[in-house]
Amino acid sequence: MPTVLIVDDESFFLDSVVEGLSAALPGVTFLKAHHGEEALHQLERSPVDALVTDLKMPVVDGFQLLAQLTQRPAPPAVIVMTAFGTADIERRVRRHGIADYIEKPIDLQALANSLRQALAQRAGGYLQGISLSSFLQLLGLERKSCRLVIRQAAQVGELWFEQGQVVHAVVGDLQGEAAAHVIVAWESPEIALHPAARPSQRTVHADLDQLLLDAHRLFDEQQREGTVPQATLTEPFSMDEASPRQSTTTSQETYNMANIKESLTAVMDIEGCIGAALADWKSGMCLGTIGGTPTYNLEIAAAGNTEVVRAKMKAVANLNLKETVEDILITLDTQYHLIRMVKSAPNLFFYVAIKKDTGNLALARHKLNQIESSLVV
Structure with a gap:
């Protein structure tokens, strides 16, 4: 009989979910935990086939719990519950070891269906550790502030997060983005999550998605040149339904990032423009953003509009x-x-948000057409 552990700090919600899932999945045993530490104690006493966890909890939160699971030789299938989520995010985290990504308030039937699928895959021999890239993406989506200590064999690196963005990285003699690129490409490392601690300096300025893309692009290039051992590489982080390595490598090799940045800067000159993004609707990858507000996340908007x-x-x-x-x-x-679709690259589109009271739609379309025509990718 399969066993599922549900982790959430709200007792009423936890009891309701377990009661509802028990009725929907009568052949499954359900266990409960109110935070990550209690869940880890449960796992020490008895292994489970699947784990459903919230991310924001007291004592030991969901991020720390996931970090502990990456160090286990046979972690359970994982379903994450959170207040953020898109279809693209769900697809990419599913591929990287997390069985599903469920947005609150919970659709109990959808959660039951996800558990059926996760348990069926596990019964068929499917099991994959949570990748570092997926874990970093979750930290970004939840705007987490923390310090990660990441170990790969004899190497130890550290990443500092502030509000979901990497602000400092160090490994060996390297600091900043060069260090982050090395760490991100590690395969199946051990992850330890520590409380937020402000670094003495900020050495990383690229946003998280760009950091992940650059890291895998650099290591792909080094692999082709024979300067990186195969064992140190990890699969690139892609939202495409095709092979992750093939999709990400092809996209990154053909994109002119400098021209993309210039084009997005030109878009911001459109009167009334709030923010803009350039995205790939086939893969779901966001190539760049500009503008926006603290409550208007352009990366999430671009992903949703794919x-x-x-x-x-x-x-x-x-x-x-x-x-x-x-x-x-x-x-x-x-x-x-x-x-606005890009004629020279039919899989790309500009996404632009414009204020109605200060913007001129006809003029905005005209200017965006000019910018799109001059984009070189």
């Missing part, structure tokens, strides 16, 4: 229309959200 573009492309194909999509307009109460 679903909009995919749905429109599918509708055009199903209708057998011999047309190309130039742009998609979404009108809100106070904003225009404009999606």
